[in-house]
Amino acid sequence: xxxxxxxxxxxxxxxxxxxxxxxxxxxxxxxxxxxxxxxxxxxxxxxxxxxxxxxxxxxxxxxxxxxxxxxxxxxxxxxxxxxxxxxxxxxxxxxxxxxxxxxxxxxxxxxxxxxxxxxxxxxxxxxxxxxxxxxxxxxxxxxxxxxxxxxxxxxxxxxxxxxxxxxxxxxxxxxxxxxxxxxxxxxxxxxxxxx
Numbered sequence: 001x002x003x004x005x006x007x008x009x010x011x012x013x014x015x016x017x018x019x020x021x022x023x024x025x026x027x028x029x030x031x032x033x034x035x036x037x038x039x040x041x042x043x044x045x046x047x048x049x050x051x052x053x054x055x056x057x058x059x060x061x062x063x064x065x066x067x068x069x070x071x072x073x074x075x076x077x078x079x080x081x082x083x084x085x086x087x088x089x090x091x092x093x094x095x096x097x098x099x100x101x102x103x104x105x106x107x108x109x110x111x112x113x114x115x116x117x118x119x120x121x122x123x124x125x126x127x128x129x130x131x132x133x134x135x136x137x138x139x140x141x142x143x144x145x146x147x148x149x150x151x152x153x154x155x156x157x158x159x160x161x162x163x164x165x166x167x168x169x170x171x172x173x174x175x176x177x178x179x180x181x182x183x184x185x186x187x188x189x190x191x192x193x194x195x
Contacts, residue, residue: 107174
């Protein structure tokens, strides 16, 4: 493994962080009370420069653009981005698989407008997603109505208790994502089984 020296210990006081380049990799080095840590240089939301962010709660970096917060020690998302800043994100309406993945990582209630397919396969795809999500009945019905799969008669906005259940569902889904191995590890495991 290649090692890179980016600074001397005394050049980065406790509670400070600075950007560095190690080889071809841009990163941020943090000096916390319990030691030194490094993260990628950009926020995963819209790639804002984390060097301009601030350390909060002694161990989290807050994105300077949308206030997303990440645990410096583990990389875990503590609070996903709010946009516009200061507003509570009640419901994400997303379309397409890429947007769906980003919305799942946000851990906030979401409605997925699935791309329709001529053969109706999107119906089964939506149901499989709702099953994986372990969606409450009201969220399932809202998705079906939103996507034109269910009759719109009686359609209504979700109540506060329903939104709270949707929020808990989204947060639980995000936590399940955190327990998965990263893609590279999964691919290596798959290849290892095929040898």
